[in-house]
Amino acid sequence: MRKVFQAELHQVGEQLIEISRLVAEAMEKANQSFVNADIELAQEVIAADARIDFLQNDLDERAIEILALQGPVASDLRMIVGALRMSASLERMGDLARHVAQLARMRYPANVSPESLRPTFAELAENDIAIARKLTELLDTRNLELARDINRHNDRINELHAGIFKAIAAPDFPGNAPTAVDVSLASRYFERFADHGVSVARKVTYLVTGEWAPNGASH
């Protein structure tokens, strides 16, 4: 019985890693569709999000089944509850990658971002992709150095996000009102993606160390 239980817990952990891997891939492709105004790639990201949603639901059902049949306690219980929460954050990260792709699709064949902000968006995306990849590795290895890296990427994203809003407010902003809106929404999607990544990393850290900093990343 104990052995079956451990195998089931392991499977939940593997499924989290799989979802995280798909989320990283989604953001990579969403960014390419955003940068290159590539509508086919955007469609692909939008369609692929259903798979992430399916895997999240499946993981949640598994987790609830384990709770029902095994009645786990202590660290196993925390791990299962943590998995339920992490899967919700990862699913949301998938949604945000999809939103980036949807913006690219909506503006096709134009580019969402004006020329002058493209380097900033490139750096935003780079940091998001790094977060998603490191998250996948963190879930796999539980090497907390990766959680610290993720926080640093998020700090940089917050700076870049603030910079975008400053650029929009500047009198020389090279776009009309709809462009400003697209740019601000895109920036917010990249920033929220990172927030959820930080939130998952915090949960892993908590599962490893037992130390919890409530709500530190939800603002």
Added chain:
Amino acid sequence: MRKVFQAELHQVGEQLIEISRLVAEAMEKANQSFVNADIELAQEVIAADARIDFLQNDLDERAIEILALQGPVASDLRMIVGALRMSASLERMGDLARHVAQLARMRYPANVSPESLRPTFAELAENDIAIARKLTELLDTRNLELARDINRHNDRINELHAGIFKAIAAPDFPGNAPTAVDVSLASRYFERFADHGVSVARKVTYLVTGEWAPNGASH
């Protein structure tokens, strides 16, 4: 033992209702601060959000304790897991009310919305507040008629939200780029608030009927 367990479950339910009540109050006040450019009220909403965050953490700890000590199964287990998820959505609704208040504070003494869009924002807020109030009542009474009402309010919000984006894109939009960004963000906060409300209502419906429509409201 069984009696203690039922009392604990009841307490979790009561705490959800309490959080939902605070969320409704937060959105009411956030909207007033937004409409009247009332910085003191905005500050109040921003400060009060910490209470919602605290109650969510407290509820989650209680729920996990019940899982650990009571090992609930079947509908009791679904209720506890449902409470964990609903508390996360309610906490997020509190954040979104806070974001509306933060926009009001940031633009003070100016008004966030141009004159022409104020009726639309008034209706957005009205529907959000109705959702939050009906959610509180739904959590209390489990009268599923309220869940249907909430869906109808959300449909209206989606129309209004789309209307705001159309207004920003129109050549006669009476604002510069930063105004367009503020307006679009505010509209998105109101719209996301409603989405989370629908998501909580769906979970209550599921707990009552056992029927689940996965991801219907997360897009």
